[in-house]
Amino acid sequence: MTDGAGHIDALPIGRAPAPALATKSEAKPVVAGPGRLRRTGSALYRAARQLVRAHAFRLAGLYFLVFAVSVSGVLFFVYWSSADFVVRQTEATLDAEITGLAEQYAQRGLSGLVQIVAARSAGDRGDGMLYLVTNLDGRPLAGNIKGWPEGLAVRSGPLSFQIEVPVKGKIEAHSARGAVFAIPEGYRLLVGRDISDAAAFRDRIRATLLWSGLVALGFGLIGGTVMSRNLLRRVEQVNRTAERVVAGNLSDRVPRRGTNDEFDQLAGNLNGMLDQIERLMTGMREVTDNVAHDLKTPLSRLRARLELALLGPDDPAAQQEAIRAAIDEADRLLATFNALLRIAEAEAGAGNRNGELLDLGEIARAAVELYEPVAEEQGFALRLDSDPASIRGDRHLLSQAIANLLDNAIKYGGVDYGGVGHGVNEIAIGVARRDDGRPVIEIADHGPGIPEADRETVFNRFVRLEPSRSTPGNGLGLSMVRAVARRHDAVVTLVDNHPGLKVRIEFPASSQFAAVNQTAASQAAASQTA
């Protein structure tokens, strides 16, 4: 900014008699100038650098270049095929005319040529053709030009010259193109054409094309810049949001314009992704909190038990009993850990459907058979109705899910539990294929059921509705059921059994592959029996 400072110094010196008032009033903005300049300058520089660096701007530049080249090409072609065409045609006409007259001269001699030229020059034919035959002295013998144009040399090839043409009483200088045919014995023939109209036409077209080209390029440049600036701004929005999310503000979202263009879709997808991440993070935090809470209690119980055994009387029997109880407690803890791991495992494989082909009814039957004695002991009757329904999946996981549901039904589905049952401690297990082809398994009891408000929360890990927690259990059973269902693309819903709880797992309609497999199997069976 030394230039600016120098300029200030130069001012009073350069204009020595400048009044003090003017210097004062002028000096202020000028002094303020450098700072503002520096600011705008560096801002401009930054903006420019950003603009150049940005891929979008480079794209816009490339686009402009291609645009400019194609516009120039089109305009040149238009010029060549219109204005230039007229000039070329003039020259072709001249050539033909000279050739024709040369033939006439060859056949009929000089007098014949003069006659023809005189005939052609007579009267204004309106085509602007010019003829002149001169003798040795340069005097015209025939033609519609008064004299040999000044300074026109005699040589072959197309020539340009000026002629004077009377237009409405005035003499106007018009451009003309022509060619000279030298006749032996010093005579000369000049054939020309007035091209002032064609030249004016060509100049007009040239100017029009030039201006329209410049305007088109100007618009292209402005449009490209605006477009790239616009593009940049939207990319910048995404960028800034991403930076804020990285900085820890997970609830920030990319603004949308509602135009549903690609940028809006990108913003929508990014926001969806952020929603998913936030949900997972929240879920994870809840799980961690729950794990900490639900494992801390038994661990502290375990510790207390061992400590008491250590401090207590030196009675081997009592100590053994304490150790045994501690081992039981540890086993329960391990079982909880294993259950958590299995849920995580099932969740990790979500959507993986390349399992073996299974009969859902068969899996249910095996689980019912396992639980039947316990159920009977607790005063329940298990009733299984199963229609053929095959699914693709993991037999062990499905078995565990059904076992967990039976376990829950036996633990919480009894009428003694305070419910309003019909006095029937029946647990109904139904397997069926619905009309739309979806296999469904339902496990229904007549217990107190689950209030509608809690039907979503019970799927969370460690959630147990029984406040006293007197029944053994870890609150992971339904979490496992849901994880297994998700792995099989199935949906678990809890519905009212009037009274009681009905757990329904709806599997997706079996794939065509499964259907084909089944028909193949039944055909094979049929052919074997035949």
Added chain:
Amino acid sequence: MKLLIIEDDRETAAYLEKGLGESGYAVDRAGDGRDGLFLATSGSYDAIVLDRMLPGMDGLALLGALRGAGIRTPALILSALGSVDDRVKGLRSGGDDYLVKPFAFSELLARIEVLLRRGADTPSVTRLRVADLELDLLTRLVKRGDKTIELLPREFQLLEYLMRNAGHVVTRTMLLENVWDYHFDPQTNVIDVHVSRLRQKIDKNFEHPLLHTVRGAGYSLRPLD
């Protein structure tokens, strides 16, 4: 009986060595896969207990090399990886049993006993007998003394497994895996109720009970002392 333990975690290895030693086994220890393979191929062991993830050589690779060399010593894989896929992979690569960490020592002991007996097993047996209890695998008839006992199919399988391992402790997990093919731990004491039903049928009204509960471990079908 001589056992080889291949386990890189010192504490676990020491605990296994102590426990198995106290149970009457001679125990050798290897701390990594290469030593383990060397010992397993050179020494003569009755059974091998190996960790799945070992430094130097992966447990499954070790088993593959061992089986490739024609050594059929029964092997039990210990692993923290407990999914069904992991289990299947372990058994396919030459393991005879698969126990997920953490485990109860009684569980390990019971499984090692089953492994050791597997070698001596005569597969062509068609009739099992413990004291006066008889089970015919062909006619599927069960008799105690002169009395025929009616069993449901699953009860028959349960009794068969108990009789094949007569005199040894069988854990609930072993029963779930071998009789029901369930590889998870049901919350409720489902197995206990099944066993007590079986007990009703084979022991009730007889002077000497055969099916005993082993506290903290499982069950054992024992002949009269």
